Amino acid sequence: MSQEIKTFTISVYTENNIGLLNRISAIFQRRHINIESLTTSQSEIKNVNRFVIVVKITEEQAIKLVGQIEKQVEAIRAYYHTNEETIFTESCMFKIKSDLLFDEPQIQNIIKESDSRIVTVNKEFFVLEKTGRRFEIEALREKFEVYGIMQFVRSGRIAVTKDEMKVSEILEAFKNQ
Amino acid sequence: MNTETIKKEKNTSAKTEHISGAEAIIKCLIAEGVDILYGYPGGAIMPVYDELFKYQGKIHHVLTRHEQGAAHAAQGYARISGRVGVAMATSGPGATNLITGIADAQIDSTPIVCITGQVPSHLLGTDAFQETDIVGISTPVTKWNAQVTKAADIPEVMAKAFYIAKSGRPGPVLVDITKDAQFEEFDFKYEKCTAVRSYNPVPKTDINAVKAAAKLINNAKKPMIVWGQGVILGKAEAELKAVVEKSGVPAAWTILGASALPTSHPLNIGMVGMHGNYAPNKLTNECDVLIAIGMRFDDRVTGSLDTYAKQAKVIHFDIDPAEINKNVKADVAVLGNSKESLALLLSELNTNKHEAWHQEFKDLYAIEYESVIKDDILPEKEGLTMGEVLKEINTHSNGDAAIVSDVGQHQMIACRYAEFNHSKSNITSGGLGTMGFALPAAIGAKMAEPHREVVAIIGDGGYQMNIQELGTIFQQKAAVKIVVLNNEFLGMVRQWQQLFFDKRYASTEMTNPDFVTIAKGYYIDAKRVTKREELADAVKEMMASKSSYFLEVCVEKEDNVFPMIPSGASVSEVRLS
Numbered sequence: 001m002s003q004e005i006k007t008f009t010i011s012v013y014t015e016n017n018i019g020l021l022n023r024i025s026a027i028f029q030r031r032h033i034n035i036e037s038l039t040t041s042q043s044e045i046k047n048v049n050r051f052v053i054v055v056k057i058t059e060e061q062a063i064k065l066v067g068q069i070e071k072q073v074e075a076i077r078a079y080y081h082t083n084e085e086t087i088f089t090e091s092c093m094f095k096i097k098s099d100l101l102f103d104e105p106q107i108q109n110i111i112k113e114s115d116s117r118i119v120t121v122n123k124e125f126f127v128l129e130k131t132g133r134r135f136e137i138e139a140l141r142e143k144f145e146v147y148g149i150m151q152f153v154r155s156g157r158i159a160v161t162k163d164e165m166k167v168s169e170i171l172e173a174f175k176n177q
Numbered sequence: 178m179n180t181e182t183i184k185k186e187k188n189t190s191a192k193t194e195h196i197s198g199a200e201a202i203i204k205c206l207i208a209e210g211v212d213i214l215y216g217y218p219g220g221a222i223m224p225v226y227d228e229l230f231k232y233q234g235k236i237h238h239v240l241t242r243h244e245q246g247a248a249h250a251a252q253g254y255a256r257i258s259g260r261v262g263v264a265m266a267t268s269g270p271g272a273t274n275l276i277t278g279i280a281d282a283q284i285d286s287t288p289i290v291c292i293t294g295q296v297p298s299h300l301l302g303t304d305a306f307q308e309t310d311i312v313g314i315s316t317p318v319t320k321w322n323a324q325v326t327k328a329a330d331i332p333e334v335m336a337k338a339f340y341i342a343k344s345g346r347p348g349p350v351l352v353d354i355t356k357d358a359q360f361e362e363f364d365f366k367y368e369k370c371t372a373v374r375s376y377n378p379v380p381k382t383d384i385n386a387v388k389a390a391a392k393l394i395n396n397a398k399k400p401m402i403v404w405g406q407g408v409i410l411g412k413a414e415a416e417l418k419a420v421v422e423k424s425g426v427p428a429a430w431t432i433l434g435a436s437a438l439p440t441s442h443p444l445n446i447g448m449v450g451m452h453g454n455y456a457p458n459k460l461t462n463e464c465d466v467l468i469a470i471g472m473r474f475d476d477r478v479t480g481s482l483d484t485y486a487k488q489a490k491v492i493h494f495d496i497d498p499a500e501i502n503k504n505v506k507a508d509v510a511v512l513g514n515s516k517e518s519l520a521l522l523l524s525e526l527n528t529n530k531h532e533a534w535h536q537e538f539k540d541l542y543a544i545e546y547e548s549v550i551k552d553d554i555l556p557e558k559e560g561l562t563m564g565e566v567l568k569e570i571n572t573h574s575n576g577d578a579a580i581v582s583d584v585g586q587h588q589m590i591a592c593r594y595a596e597f598n599h600s601k602s603n604i605t606s607g608g609l610g611t612m613g614f615a616l617p618a619a620i621g622a623k624m625a626e627p628h629r630e631v632v633a634i635i636g637d638g639g640y641q642m643n644i645q646e647l648g649t650i651f652q653q654k655a656a657v658k659i660v661v662l663n664n665e666f667l668g669m670v671r672q673w674q675q676l677f678f679d680k681r682y683a684s685t686e687m688t689n690p691d692f693v694t695i696a697k698g699y700y701i702d703a704k705r706v707t708k709r710e711e712l713a714d715a716v717k718e719m720m721a722s723k724s725s726y727f728l729e730v731c732v733e734k735e736d737n738v739f740p741m742i743p744s745g746a747s748v749s750e751v752r753l754s
């Protein structure tokens with residue numbers, strides 16, 4: 001198995017119970033694995049949560065992590081995928097002084113070319129939201145940085161997988177058991 | 178609670194009663210068949226103790242002298258009986274005192290349920306008196322845990338707790354119940370949990386994997402079995418015996434697997450691991466097929482993984498998918514319950530005898546006997562050895578006693594030399610190596626199976642870690658036999674200091690109290706042996722006693738336990754001296 005360190009996206013379907021976040025993050029902490037990003041949300045299934053966790057590890061580590069996560073009583077299933085096996089995105093927001101819109105004509109061009117969206121504008125500042133790959137967000141951040149950014153925030157990765165994750169089937173089987 | 182996520186036993190006869198949360202807890206325990214629980218009261222759990230008072234005669238609460246003792250007693254109860262052990266404590270310090278026992282149960286897969294009181298729900302998060310985040314603290318060392326803040330949730334959480342603790346690969350569960358939930362009244366009805374949606378305790382055994390395993394075993398020239406506690410937890414002792422006898426494969430055990438096959442069985446080739454037997458350690462690196470059954474390739478078993486059984490095809494039977502390829506890569510993995518998978522394997526196996534191969538084990542045993550065992554059990558030197566004490570105990574137990582050992586040199590000697598005819602007879606803290614385990618665990622074991630002889634073998638160090646439980650023994654009249662092998666050292670650490678730190682004995686020498694007087698202070702019959710001539714009679718007297726008995730044996734101070742695989746070395750580098 002490849003010992004190369006790669007970016008893996010770990011998807012975990014869980015029951016919606018408090019404490020699980022702790023249980024799952026402890027699995028990473030104990031093994032000294034840095035979590036690049038972690039997002040939890042409702043999944044496509046009612047009352048089932050989905051964790052999307054991004055880590056840079058070897059495939060062997062990914063397999064073991066998924067095993068340890070699935071071992072948790074309230075984790076329904078866990079999967080790992082490479083970038084190529086997922087469709088993923090991040091989103092970010094910039095808060096920027098409104099003056100710049102008028103003082104720096106370049107800013108308008110940057111916004112136009114950036115495929116981003118203005119969320120709000122007032123006299124003091126405007127807020128821009130962009131969704132995309134990390135390098136796109138980074139490129140945009142670098143462009144604005146020259147003019148000054150009041151606030152910047154970026155979300156963790158969210159991802160869907162190209163192949164199926166048959167969680168509904170598991171839950172259905174349980175119902176009919 | 179989301180009730181879609183669990184399945185409950187249909188219990189039409191269960192009637193609904195309007196009772197308090199505290200009473201409900203007791204009723205849940207009784208419904209789960211709990212006859213004894215171990216614990217210690219305090220503010221946040223007082224409503225439950227009040228109910229225990231009312232339920233005297235229906236359920237027996239044992240007041241230990243420390244919550245750690247309660248947790249270990251629950252473990253001892255579970256380990257000897259296979260039933261779920263129960264420990265109870267108050268919030269804050271009571272709850273944190275349980276943690277060592279919980280961690281021990283987690284790593285040794287022991288089914289226990291711990292119930293802790295918690296401050297009233299409106300005080301949660303306020304740093305209230307004796308508030309501690311025990312759910313947070315216990316998360317990494319429990320199989321599952323939950324906090325209950327409403328009485329109505331108690332039956333379902335308790336049902337889930339027992340189901341999770343005992344199903345699949347067992348483990349500890351903690352349920353934290355706020356005081357207001359204990360007082361609150363509600364309509365109680367109990368139905369046992371039979372399944373949890375997100376939890377697959379027993380993965381299906383794949384018959385093709387079994388066939389692949391059988392093929393490897395049938396074609397092997399030098400196969401070797403190493404079994405672990407999974408055989409005992411899966412109640413697969415008979416299946417293991419049948420597999421061993423039909424295939425003729427020599428079989429070794431991990432410390433927690435001990436006693437699943439009698440020590441006297443001709444194909445039982447002894448213990449693997451750091452202080453295991455010479456032959457199975459050495460030949461691990463010469464076998465062609467290594468059949469691991471319900472064991473997890475702990476580092477104390479494998480030594481250096483880089484040089485562990487590299488020549489062998491590895492077959493791994495386990496109930497826990499996370500164990501497969503965790504430490505040692507398996508060529509064939511057979512998931513599932515050991516009882517089922519071994520039964521399937523049996524029908525695929527050819528009858529075989531591996532006499533020449535088995536002889537290699539016997540030859541190495543002869544070497545170990547000459548250079549280690551003989552001097553351990555039939556010493557010619559003046560000082561008493563731990564090994565001869567074990568030999569004397571065997572003489573009187575006939576291999577029928579349960580041996581509860583603590584942690585250190587005496588533990589390794591006990592596991593190496595104790596004879597076992599019956600399963601669930603070697604109760605020791607394997608994974609965590611918790612000094613202080615044995616005395617309270619022996620109490621739990623004796624109370625769970627009163628008809629069994631229970632002998633605790635403890636070092637002078639570990640004995641003093643939970644010596645207060647003598648009070649529990651006395652109060653409960655638990656007929657535990659306690660043997661302290663006193664070398665006036667933290668022996669195992671001293672051994673390492675001698676071998677690896679040029680004999681710099683930093684803080685390992687112990688100036689000990691008069692243990693006999695202490696035992697007598699608890700009204701426990703007690704004797705000290707300092708000479709070989711006294712040993713046989715003293716052990717005989719202890720074993721004949723119908724009540725608890727304390728025997729201190731003053732042994733040679735600086736004896737070492739061998740064989741030994743130095744940490745980080747290969748199993749084939751096992752040393753005899």
Ligand SMILES: Cc1ncc(C[n+]2csc(CCOP(=O)(O)OP(=O)(O)O)c2C)c(N)n1
Binds near residue numbers: 639
């Ligand atoms: C709670 C705990 N603390 C420390 C240790 C480290 N340790 C392992 S063996 C040992 C010495 C045990 O001494 P003793 O109980 O006298 O038994 P002996 O080795 O002499 O038989 C120690 C300190 C441990 N295992 N558990």
